[in-house]
Amino acid sequence: MTSRKRPWPNLFIVARKLAEYEAKRDFKRTPEPGAKVPRKETRAPRFVVQEHHARRLHWDFRLEKDGVGVSWAVPKGIPPDPKKNHLAVHVEDHPLEYFKFAGEIPKGEYGGGQVLIWDEGTYDPIKWSDREVMVVLHGKRLNGRYVLFQTRGKDWMIHRMDPPQDPDRQPMPQKLEPMLAKLSSKLPTPDDAWGFEFKWDGIRAVAFVDGGIVRLQSRTGENITPRYPEIHAMGRALGSSEVILDGEIVALDEKGRPSFEEIQQRMGLTAEPDIRRKMKEVPVTYMIFDVIWQDGHSLMDQPYTDRRQALAKLKLGGASWQTPPYEKGGGQTMKDASAKAGLEGVMAKKLDSKYEPGRRSGAWQKVKNRNRQELVIAGWLEGEGKRRGYPGALLVGYYDKGKFVYAGKVGTGFTDAILEDLNKKLKPLAADKSPFDAGAPPRAAHFVKPKIVAEFEFVEWTRGGQLRAPAFKGFRNDKAAKDVVREGG
Numbered sequence: 001m002t003s004r005k006r007p008w009p010n011l012f013i014v015a016r017k018l019a020e021y022e023a024k025r026d027f028k029r030t031p032e033p034g035a036k037v038p039r040k041e042t043r044a045p046r047f048v049v050q051e052h053h054a055r056r057l058h059w060d061f062r063l064e065k066d067g068v069g070v071s072w073a074v075p076k077g078i079p080p081d082p083k084k085n086h087l088a089v090h091v092e093d094h095p096l097e098y099f100k101f102a103g104e105i106p107k108g109e110y111g112g113g114q115v116l117i118w119d120e121g122t123y124d125p126i127k128w129s130d131r132e133v134m135v136v137l138h139g140k141r142l143n144g145r146y147v148l149f150q151t152r153g154k155d156w157m158i159h160r161m162d163p164p165q166d167p168d169r170q171p172m173p174q175k176l177e178p179m180l181a182k183l184s185s186k187l188p189t190p191d192d193a194w195g196f197e198f199k200w201d202g203i204r205a206v207a208f209v210d211g212g213i214v215r216l217q218s219r220t221g222e223n224i225t226p227r228y229p230e231i232h233a234m235g236r237a238l239g240s241s242e243v244i245l246d247g248e249i250v251a252l253d254e255k256g257r258p259s260f261e262e263i264q265q266r267m268g269l270t271a272e273p274d275i276r277r278k279m280k281e282v283p284v285t286y287m288i289f290d291v292i293w294q295d296g297h298s299l300m301d302q303p304y305t306d307r308r309q310a311l312a313k314l315k316l317g318g319a320s321w322q323t324p325p326y327e328k329g330g331g332q333t334m335k336d337a338s339a340k341a342g343l344e345g346v347m348a349k350k351l352d353s354k355y356e357p358g359r360r361s362g363a364w365q366k367v368k369n370r371n372r373q374e375l376v377i378a379g380w381l382e383g384e385g386k387r388r389g390y391p392g393a394l395l396v397g398y399y400d401k402g403k404f405v406y407a408g409k410v411g412t413g414f415t416d417a418i419l420e421d422l423n424k425k426l427k428p429l430a431a432d433k434s435p436f437d438a439g440a441p442p443r444a445a446h447f448v449k450p451k452i453v454a455e456f457e458f459v460e461w462t463r464g465g466q467l468r469a470p471a472f473k474g475f476r477n478d479k480a481a482k483d484v485v486r487e488g489g
């Protein structure tokens with residue numbers, strides 16, 4: 001019998017079992033061997049993987065060998081798939097007592113941070129040299145053959161040799177277009193077939209999390225990770241879970257409401273010192289509302305309610321990320337609450353609907369308290385008085401089956417900084433001819449190539465297809481001009 005977990009009591013039992021054997025013999029007289037409890041145990045050697053929340057999250061992999069724990073620090077964790085090798089940095093041998101260590105190393109001490117036992121068990125050694133270690137692991141989580149091999153100095157790689165433990169495991173997609181919502185003027189019916197969430201007014205972002213590392217992707221597929229450093233720590237909270245999340249990055253105004261005007265101050269920044277400075281002034285929060293992928297499996301075909309349940313289990317709530325709840329039914333109450341809180345509106349999601357990447361299927365609907373949509377800026381009218389030298393009004397449009405349609409003039413909603421910005425952005429795009437294929441823009445306008453997308457608020461669409469009482473709300477660097485279509489009304 002070998003014992004995997006508690007060798008000491010086992011030795012005690014061995015000693016007691018040998019007591020009778022010992023009592024019957026006088027070892028000064030007999031050549032038989034004494035009842036010496038073997039100092040070296042005959043059990044299989046142990047392994048442990050400790051999740052270590054040090055300055056950088058990593059996993060410590062230790063193999064019992066000749067009375068010590070031979071150790072590697074693995075920044076991305078033990079690879080579940082033979083297709084993916086992970087770096088494993090060879091570190092100093094640890095005492096065997098360390099295999100049972102879990103707890104908090106004080107801040108400021110070497111390796112300060114929490115240590116959890118991620119997996120433990122025994123292993124069969126297959127091959128052991130200075131440069132290559134091959135083992136078969138028998139753990140609670142890990143089972144199968146692994147090899148560690150030296151690449152350079154202390155740098156080794158760890159590779160799974162057996163097929164993935166989970167035979168249906170798929171590699172995580174690297175890109176994903178988020179599902180889109182149809183604009184609706186009314187709450188959908190029947191009320192109890194829908195889930196309702198608050199609509200967050202910010203930047204849509206899909207988060208890919210693997211090995212404790214977060215990668216944020218914009219709606220257009222751009223990598224926006226460096227722009228939002230406060231969200232990176234979410235990777236730690238997820239540990240070794242592999243997930244794709246969907247959500248909205250928001251900035252709160254002084255009243256604690258998500259403000260598109262505020263987030264704009266963050267979304268354009270790319271230089272690290274600027275981002276770090278602005279982070280203190282305009283911190284962001286990632287509002288998570290979906291989980292699309294988990295540990296080698298797509299959740300896209302599961303109904304919304306199941307995905308929300310999986311999301312709730314992740315317990316994602318931190319300083320800079322939240323999982324706001326949804327309500328089954330009760331759309332009107334949610335909408336009233338959203339208006340009272342000064343929010344943009346509600347999202348209605350069909351309870352039994354799948355996640356359809358890149359599609360606007362109608363299973364998701366946005367119901368806004370005011371009308372709002374993105375439009376492309378394609379010209380301006382000269383300002384007068386105080387606005388001389390700046391745009392007095394913008395000419396905006398949208399695409400309809402490839403044709404660029406004039407939607408009206410927008411003369412309000414600009415701060416001085418935005419007017420400066422507009423001048424900088426629009427002047428280099430000057431065009432001789434009107435870019436509009438349909439509608440009647442004023443002739444005295446300065447036209448520009450239709451590249452700049454911005455968001456506008458307005459009362460309604462007129463029968464002639466013009467915006468009534470529109471106001472500028474902010475630039476949308478995250479949207480491509482070609483994708484701007486009339487959303488409803």
Ligand code: MN
Nearest residue numbers: 052060073111
């Ligand atoms: Mn460590």
